[in-house]
Amino acid sequence: MRIAIFVETYLPYLNGVVTHAKILRDGLIHNGHEVLIVTADKTVHEHVLEDGILRCPALEVKRIYGYGLSSPISMTLMKKIKEFQPDIIHIQQEFSIGLAGVRAARALHIPLVYTLHTMYDDYIYYIAPGPLTGIARRVSHNYVRFICRRADIITSPSKKSIDYLANAGVNRKVYIIPNSVELDDYAESATSPEQRAEIRQRYHIPPDAFVTCFCGRIGREKGVDNLIRLWASQCGGDPSHYLLIIGEGPYRKELEEMVQELGLHERILFTGAVPHEQIAPYYACCNAYATASLSEMYSISMLEAQASGLPVVxxxxxxxxxxxQVGVNGYLFETAEEFGGILHKLASITPDQRKALAQRVRDSVRERSSDSIAKYLLELYQQAINKHR
Incomplete structure (x- = not known):
């Protein structure tokens, strides 16, 4: 099968959708299929096709994490898509490249699969000031309905999408396909004791400290400010606890100022952006992963942490x-006291107990490989092709 995957950004740019698209691509290729990635790229000035990736020229949108917006209407793009002769088009996002995928599927009379990764109601503030959020939300819902009407099959990594789409006026079956992770990249053998020690030394973290981490885009919707407040209230007074925040984003400077005001800048640490191929030792040098976000849809960062053996709070x-799975690969909290109680309990277990917990956590995500997501989607691709005939 020949599959064209349309995604707004791709490597070396990094976010959850990019990671999902890469894992899907790898799984499909491993199963003997041909894949073309179509993406916007603000660093190119003409369409560039290399190693199965078609990069389309784009203008930078600084307000939205520096994303690039490419024209969805392009004769060159359509020509290259036709030359690839896809059997199916799979769009991972809804903006300029996603719209180009919708147009290409219609022009080539081939089926379209749409994966909803993001509940855009949580991101409206990026493009609309407070008084205009209601209007922006209605426009967003109208656009999502437009995309869904043209898709033969709709998928999402989280059941949360069903309510979101219903609120947007979409009453369609949604196939829930949890995200996947490259297990080998985060296995215990993937990093050395020296690499783990070097990360701790770089940020002046003692070898015996209990380190909780978060990894992701540093935006308001990720709730990192709430995580910092929770951690500060429950662990700030214990010098054996550290919080490592991995990632970059527009909210970082404000959060760093908050940490300075709390007087915890030596134990709440920001790494900035870390290339994906270098992320494994960062997880491996930590003891737990925590998030206070309510905007996640089956977080890939959480999966990577679990694949690294870290229990998620x-x-x-x-x-x-x-x-x-509470007590198996993580814990849930509602109050600050519950949050603190979990971290202090994890910090108190013996090395043997910690090792056994890490193995249980890794085992819990063993079925989340690139092959598993590829095989599931291949069944849906064939279903869409049969339906489209």
Whole structure:
């Protein structure tokens, strides 16, 4: 099968959707299929096709994490898509490249699969000031309905998407396909004791400290400010606890100022952006992963942490609890006291107990490989092709 995957950004740019697209691409290729990635790239000035990736020229949108917006209408783009002769088009996002995928599927009379990764109601503030959020939300819902009407099949990594789409006026079957992770990249053998020690030394973290980490885009919707407040209230007075915040984003400077005001800048640490191929030792040098976000849809960062053997401490989100098996690969909290109690309990267990817990956590995500997501989607691709005939 020949599959064209349309995604707004791709490597070396890094976010959850990019990671998902890469893992899917690798799984499909491993199963003997041909894949073309189509993406916007603000660093190119003409369409560039190399190693199965078609990079389309784009203008930078600084307000939205420096994303690039490419023209969805392009004769060159359509020509290159036709030359690839896809059997199916799979769009991972809804903006300029996603719209180009919708147009290409219609022009070539081939099926379209759409994966919803993001509940855009949580991101409206990036493009609309407070008084205009209601209007922006209605426009967003109208656009999502437009995309869904043209898709033969809709998928999402989280059940949370079903309510979001219903609120947007979309009453369609949504196939829930949890995100995957490259297990070998985060296995215990993937990093050395020296690499783990070097990360701790770089940030002046003692070898015996208990380190909780978060990894992701540093934006308001990720709730990192709430995580910092929770950690500060429960662990700030214990010098054996550290919080490592991995990632970059527009909210970082404000958060760093908050940490300075709390007087915890020596134990709440910001790494900035870390290339994906270098991320494994950062997880491996930590003891737990924590998040206070309510905007996640089966977080890939949480999966990577679990694949690294880290138990996840997640703020209770009734619509997104599928990723946590309490006591097996993580814990849920509602109050600051519960959050602190979990971290202090994890910090108190013996080395043997910690090792056994890490193995249970890794075992819990063993079925989340690139092959598993590829095989599931291949069944849906064939279903869409049969339906389209």
């Amino acid at each position: 997640q703020r209770l989100d009734p619509d997104n609890i599928d990723q946590i």
